[in-house]
Amino acid sequence: MEEQHIALITDFIDGALTEDAKLTFDKLVAEGQIDMVEVNALANLKSEVVNMNTPEPSAELKVDFYKMLSAEQAKQPTIRPSILDRLNELVFGHMLGKMVFGITLLVLGLVVGRNFMNNPYQSEISxxxxxxxxxxxxxxxxxxEKESVSDRLKGIQxxxxxxxxxxxVIEALFLTLDNDKSANVRIAALNTLAQYANDPQIxxxxxxxxxxxTSPLVQMALATLMVDLQEKKAVDEFNSILNDEFTPEEVKTSLKERIEKIM
Amino acid sequence: MDSLSDNALMLQVKDGQLDKLGLLFERYNKNLYGFFYRLTLDQEQSEDLVQSVFLRILKYKHSYHGDGKFSTWMYHMARNLFADHYKKNKKMGFKESPEMADKYFSNDRNAETDRIQSEELDLLQQAMNQLSFEKREVLVLSKLQEMRYKDIAEVLGINENAVKVRIFRALKDLKAEYLRLEKGSIAN
Incomplete structure (x- = not known):
């Protein structure tokens, strides 16, 4: 078989011949320059290679991957300002902070002043x-309610x-969980609420x-939480996501895997 | 751009949203595992290599520009990683592991047809093991659904025509090896 026709033959095997190339290919076959018996044997072998089964990785791969991802997320360089800087930013960085600082100073002044007058003002402290x-x-x-994601994350904190x-506080967190446009803020709200998940109302x-x-990340985080809580009532809610044609296939697969763990 | 496309997700990872790598992992871990498994026939090593690819993606995320296919960029990385791995171990080539193949291809149903099919596949895997690394690799890459000749060319750093030549020669060698092994098994 002529080596110069290799590109034509591999395209034929791959089913990728153009109309023009197909005419050339047929002509070469008719002229005996391409041996169709050999080409068909190679095509069969190629399809056997493509159809060879490959075993699936163990469940540990997924566990190890997510462990690694969490570790990498934890390593992410977050600029950690000094306590003084953080306090300064918190108090003087926003108009509200300045107001709170002013009022606190005023109230403190009143309390200290009254104490100096030797009056028992224990209730004032509470x-x-x-x-x-x-x-x-x-x-x-x-x-x-701030525009910046990092401000909203600080709010959650x-x-x-x-x-x-x-x-x-709980209402504000649920409002954020259901409506915030950032998946990261929603997840932060979810993590905070998850701490109180023993409360039936929460x-x-x-x-x-x-x-x-609608965010797959939040859906996945909620699914993981429901598995931890073994909350059977959540299954119906997830089924509606699974039946939604707009839910990406890989999200459906991951959700299914999690839901199956809810006994 | 679709916010859930490979490129969009990887660009978000690049911007520091590392959790988005989870979706890319869900999409590609099985195919990547298949790629390494066909080259090593070793489950543990293949899983380690998949994990290393995703670690490397995080390490080199700054170099991702989103101007090509994400999968091509990822397999390019996977290939380099595999080369490094074997250079380190000073053993380029397949690990001969008939036990692994037996374990994988064995079937509890024990049906005669399954047995014959398993033997044929086993023979095919053995034949593949006899090929040079270069030829094995191009066949494994061409097995992956998301890889077209153009993408394979990019991963291997050669032109598309050279990929076709390599695949053609790999198939010819594979056929010769397969027939040789088949003849041997009949003689036995």
Missing amino acids: NLNGQMIEMKEMMMMAML MSSELSSTNQK REGLINSISQQ
Whole structure:
């Protein structure tokens, strides 16, 4: 067989001959320059090679990959400013921070002043505590409405310092989980809420949130959480995502794998 | 650009959203494993190599520009990694492992047809093992659905015509080896 016709032969084997090339190919076959018996034997062999089964990797590969990914994410250089810088940024970086600082100073001045007048103002201290918490809440809500993703992430971080039973905080977190345009912010909100998933009301909210999610990353994170919680009620919610024609195939496969783990 | 396309995801990884690598892993881990498995016939090594490819993708994410196919860039990396791996171990070529092949091709159903098919496949794998590394590699790459001759040419750093020549010669050698092994097994 003529070596000069190799490109034509491999294209024929691959089913990639153009109309013109096919005419040339047929002509060479007719002239006996290409041996069709040999070509067909090679084509059969090629299809056997293509159809050779390859075993699938073990489940450990996936586990190891995600471990490696988490480790790499943890290593990502996050510029960690000094405590003083962070405090400075938190207090003076925003108008609200400046306000809070001013009010705190005023309240502190009042308390210290009254103490100097030798009056027992223990209850004032607890009032002050309450006011501080309220201010923190205000700051957190304001941060969650910021345009910048990193500000919103800071808002989530602040929420984790507040009490889990605080209804306003929980509502704000669910609002973020269901509506924030950044998947990273949604996942951060989910991680914070997941800490309180033993609370039936929060757990119910998390299940309801499944159908609100379109980002595969958030869907996957919710699925992983539901597996950890062994929450059977979540299966129906995930089924509607699986039946959605717009859900990418690889997301469906990964979701199925997770849902199957919910006994 | 479709935000879930390979290129879009890899560009997001490049921008620091490392979690997006998870979707690329879900898409490619099986094919990459198949690529390494056909070259090594070793499950553990193949899994280690797949893991190393994704680590290397993270390490060199800054060099990704999104102007070609992601899979081509990834297989280029996989190939370099495999070459490094074997250079380090000073043993270029296949690991002969009939036990692995037996283990893989054995079938609990024990049907006669399955047995014959397994033997044929086993013979094909053995024949492939006899080929030079260059020829084995091009056949393994051509087995991957997402790789066209143009992509294989890019991965191997040769032109498309040279890929066709290499595949043609690999198939001819494979046929010769297969027939030789088949003759031997009949004689036995």
